[in-house]
Each structure stands twice: as C-alpha cells, then as structure tokens.
Amino acid sequence: MEIKKLSRRQFLALSAATATGTVLAACAPAPEETPAEEVPAEATPAEEVPAEATAPPPTEAVTLHFWHWDNYLQEPYNKEGEIWAEENDLNVTVSFEPIPWEEYSQKMLAALAGGTPPDLCGGAGEHQVSLGANGAFEPLMPFIERDNYDLSDFHPRTLKQNTWMGTLVSLPYGTDCHYWYYSLEAFQEAGLKTPTEYWREGKWTWDVAMDLAEKLTKGSGADKQFGVADPGVQSYYRFVPYIWQNGGDLFDDAYTKALINEDPSVEAFQWAFNMRPFAPGPQDEQTATYRSGRVMQWVNWDIYYVLDRENVPFDYRAAPTPASPTTGERVFIGDACSFGIGKGSEHQDLAWEFLKFTLTPESLTRLFVITCQPPSRMSMFEDDTIWQMLDVPEPEVSWQIEVERWKNFRNLPKMDNWLEMWKAEQEEISLAWVDEQPLELALDKVADRWNELLVVAEIDPDAN
C-alpha cells in the first residue's frame, strides 16, 4: 500500500489554514447581547440589600483582579479588600493592579479581546468613553435594580459621565477638580495678596492672575523664577473649563459644528497665550517646574494638595482657578472617576459587592484621608468634617472649593473620537504657542479638523 507523505508545502498550507481559522474564529462577532437598561432620569432612593442576601459567599479562594491607573490607590484598595472580606467572612482577595494611564484602555481592550477582563476596573475621562464605546464594561443597571441600590447620593451629572449611550457602565468613587496652587513664601516675599484672598473678596479673575504672574516673574536664564505655569492650553481637562466660563463651548448643541474658533474661546486662549512671558516655555518644561521650585503658581488636580506635600520645596496653598472677567463665572471640569465591572468577568457578583462596599461613606472616608480623593457622595460635602482629617494647611479652603465645584461643573463631550479631536488641537496650538502660526489661524484649523471629525463621530449627546 502506498503511504501518502505529507509534503513541506502541504504542512505549511495546513499550518496556515489552522492559524487563519483560529484568527477568523477569534474575530467572529460576539453573540447578540440583551439591551441594557437605561439609567432612570430620576433615581429613586431605595434600601440597600445586604451583600449576603444577593451573592452567596464563594467556597473556594477567589482573587478579584482590580485594574486602575493610579498606583497610589493600590495599598488603600487592597486594604479595603481585606476589610470587606473580613466583615463578610469571604475567602476573597482583592488584587489591585496598577496599569499606566497611557496604556490603560489599550490593555483593557486587549484583555477583553483575550477573554481575561479584570473583575473591577477604573474608568474616567478619555478611558470612560473609549472603554464604554468599545463595550468594556458590564451594564450596571441589572445589578442596581436587583439590589435596589440607592443612587440618589450621586450627582446626576456624575452618573451621566459614567453612562454611554444610555447604559450606566460604572459608578463614581471620586470627583476631581483643579486647584490653583501657589507658593505662599513667594507671595509673602513679594508682599502680594494671595489668590485665596482675592477669591474671598470675589475678585479672583483672569486679569488678577495675569497681574500676579507678572509680578512674581524675575531673574533670567537657568535661575529665572516663573510667575505661573502654562495654564494648560494643550490639556482638555485644564483648559476647556476656561472656555466654558467665558461663555463659550466646544460644539453646538446638535454636535454639527465646532465652536472653538468663536470669540469666547479665542479670548480664553488669548489670555493663556498672554501669560507666555511669565511661564516656562516648551524648552523649560523639564527643568522649570513647581517641583523644582522655579514656578510660583500652577494648576493641578485637587489630590495633589496632599500627594505633593513631600515633593514641593516650599509651603504652598490652594485656591480655585480664576474666573472669567467677562462673565464673572467659574466653571469646573466634571471628572467623576469611577469603577466598573469588566465585561465578561468571572466574578461579577463579587465584584459588584466589593464595588458597593468601596462606595460606602465609611470606605470613601478611609480613602479620602489617605489620598485626598474627594468622594463622589454629595452628602459627604455637607460640612468640612472629613476635610479636617486631612494633613494640609487650610483644609476648610479645600472643602469650600469642592463645594463651589458641585454648584458649577460640566462634563466633557462624550464622543468616540474625542482624543483624535484633541490631538488636532494639540498639534495646531503647539505651533501657535511657539509663534509658528497665529492663534486665530490655529483655532480655525482646529475647528475645520473638528468639523471633519464630527461627521464620523459616534456621539452620546447626553453629557450634561
């Protein structure tokens, strides 16, 4: 009998066919999902169901994988996991795994595609939309309805930020905003009124900030002291609120046209551009920083009021960002950082139980004391009790800023190509910043590019 041999060519062909089949199978569309429930417009208060009643405790040891970008949260949340497991007599370990911010969505989507999603994961800003739009989270309303979980203590706008196309995908644990930090020593030395004092007098505006920046700038070369840091024209978190508070917006209500080149926006940019003589330029960005002691005023997230304590070589204080002199209004960025359940997680019920636990006022308070992460529950801002626990100067100022934020904050647009849009802004504005093109032209170019991108954008218009 003739034995049929496998030729090299056949072997290669078979291998290629197998690999192709595997790849195509992996690329096959996911089975149809049941449509998720919509977030109720008015969440009704309801009693919380105890964890034991909804999720039977696991008999075998379980590890909940918890992904987030902020590595300073690792220890506190692992500790929260221990407390939760002990209180509920669970054989569960919470493993907080920090993933760098820049790689977060990428790794999440890769894990999702590979069928190994984290059980719990952070979501905020750009990641919130990119992950939401790519179906990386389990819809939360089925869990919320099952347990009659009370959402009334969360600001509806923070919930909207955590909702993609009507599906609530994550719940906020924190609400950030930017503070205007300043070197107290520099102000005392120059005999100037501080931003906090101006704010208390109701006179803390862009013009005052500019004046202070000029007065605090001195010296030259490597010893130059800068009065202010770049107000962040290339960071949407930092800069978009200035456009809003000057009466401008990024797009029209129907998302058909970019408005970034209209007067209120141009004025906001012009104010930032006028600060250039008093701020470190791109060439100084590595050496002239507030941490190096050469910048006297700067903007950063509220959490850095605590986190920077050991990094800044002088005594520094916080004020809110200045208001527009035209409108007198101060608008804050909506940044409700949150936790969601990874799509397809093996331990969804346990993840949900731990998520609920981390959102209890007790857990949020423990986290706040360690990290200064302002909590997401509005009731925790009724007085400055928890702020007094912070090891910062003038904790009541910090609380007052946060209270003001609750009154006037806005969410960024929710669109799947927002990062691409902002990249266009960065490209054009960075050229204007170094005088390669006029600001107005740069903003016109940004508007043109945004208008093109709007055509293909997937937009959730219900952002605010």
Place this chain on the structure above:
Amino acid sequence: MTQMPTSNLPNRKVRREAKASRLPLRLALDRPKRNPTRSSLSRREAIFGYLFISPWLVKLVVFTIGPMLATFVLSFTHFKLGSPIRFVGLDNFARMLTADPSFWDALKVTVTYAAFAVPGGLVLALLAALLMNQNLFLVKVWRTIYYLPAVVSGVAVSLLWIWIFHPEFGLINTALCFVGIEGPGWLVDPDWALPALILMSFWAIGNAMVINLAGLQSVPTELYESASIDGANSWQKFWRITLPMLSPMLFFNLVMGVINTFQYFTNAFVMTQGGPGRATLFYNLYLFMTAFRYYKFSYAAALAWVMFLIILLITLTIFKSSPYWVYYEATRQQRKKR
C-alpha cells in the same frame, strides 16, 4: 522543421525537477527515480525535522502570518470590539488617500527621514568601518564603543538624547554656546525636531559598521598589492577595489536601513509623540495612535498594509537595481567558468 516525437520529450514533472535542482535536463533524466514509499528512516528524519522547526513555524504562522491575514481582512471592515464586523470594501483606503491629511503628513515625515537617515547612515557606517579597519591604538575598544549604541534599549537611548538635545542644558547647545552659537530648540522647535531625530539616527551606526568591517577584512590583500604594483593611489584602490568588494554589504545595509527607517517608532514615541505640531508624526507612530489611542483598528490595519506595500515596492526596486551596482565575486567567477 522536423517536429520531435512527443514520447521522447521529458514530461513536465521532470522538467520542473530539473529546473528546481538546477541540473541540466539531461542529468535530471538520468537520475534514478525515487522510491514512492519512503524508508522508515527517512520518514522518521522528516518527522523529526518538522518537529524541530515546528516552534519557529508555529510562531511564524500564529504570530506573523496569522495576524497579517487578519489585518488584511480587517482593513476592508469597520471593526469595533464588542460589535459585529461590518465590511466596508475599500472605504478605509479611499479615506486614507483622499480625506486624511495626517496620512500624507506622516508619509512625508517618514520619507524625509529615510531620505536623509539612510544614505547618511550608510556613509557614516562606511567611514567608521574604514577607520576601525586601521591599525589604531586600542582599536578593539573603539569598535566596542561604536557598536555599543546598537545594543542599548531604544527607550534608554531616547531618554539620553532628550537631555543631549535639551535647549538650555543639553550637551549640543552647551557645546555650541562655547563657540558663540545659540543652539536651536531642537525637539521643541517644529523646524528642528525632524533634523534632530535624523542627527540622532547617525549615532546608531554600530550594526552597519560591524557588517562593513567584516566585509573590509574579507577583501583579499592580493588585490591591493596588485593595484599598488600597477601604480594605483589610495583613492583608486578605494574606488576600484574596496567599494566594489564591499557592495554586497552596502546592499544589505541599504535594504535593512530602508526597512528600519520606514518602521521608525520608538524614539519618536518617547521623545516627541509626533510633535511639535505634526513635525515628527512618523507613519508608524500615526498607525499606533490610530489603533491604540483612537481604537480605529480597521483603519490602522489599512495603514499597515499600505506601509507594507510601500516597503515591499522600495525593497524590490533596490533588489532589481542590484545587478547594476552590487558586485558578487562568486557570480563573476561562475560566469567566467562558463
């Protein structure tokens, strides 16, 4: 003209075998026919052979050919994780060519970089190899120093060069300051960012230099001796002997240089992120951003295939041109024998 009887003609299989084995047809016809049933020894040998190469084959098929095929299919779709794939025909390619200014900018940046970095790198690698081929003091140490950048991680090199290019405290501007020149902003200046990266590319000539050095050391000394007897000067020896004998190495370095520069990514990713403006938006960086920042996997797949075709085209052109400028001694000797 008399027609040969068909029965006497070697069949197509024999002709193909003769062609494959590069034997004259007459010899191929004389070869004994192979036994259709293989001996168990040769079969075992074949099985083991495949087993030994299978890790590489599996890797090739699963991690290279598989993803390539997947991206090829993907490039004709609109794909989003968690949603069904939608076929869109040539839409991604049409958008790229007609409605995406970033694509053209990225291509322009990459081609400009390649146009300067590849020839510049080749010349410098050749000069360095000529220098390292001399009987210098501590020549082995010098060779190691020149080769060192080739083994240092791309990210580490980038961080080092960020400091070298620093406008205020950087090595280059400090040196320029000593001779009374105010250095440019390098990486923060849109006009200087790309030239800075081109300049930096010349630092990593170690690989090409070592290949050239090996080539130089294999040039028979008799050729130089004969040339000296004939009265050739140093330049004539270099132009008539060294360069032709080194041309296969230059050819290899050119091909690899073109492929590497068109795939340039790490330094731009770490040092400039494509900025200022779009001054250093390299093609691969744009591709990466499209896929992993903007999550447009299908469009990124189309971008990847266009880049593949561009590299393929340039590489084929270089290969086609090689008979005119690459000298292979073995080929010449074979020709002479015939």
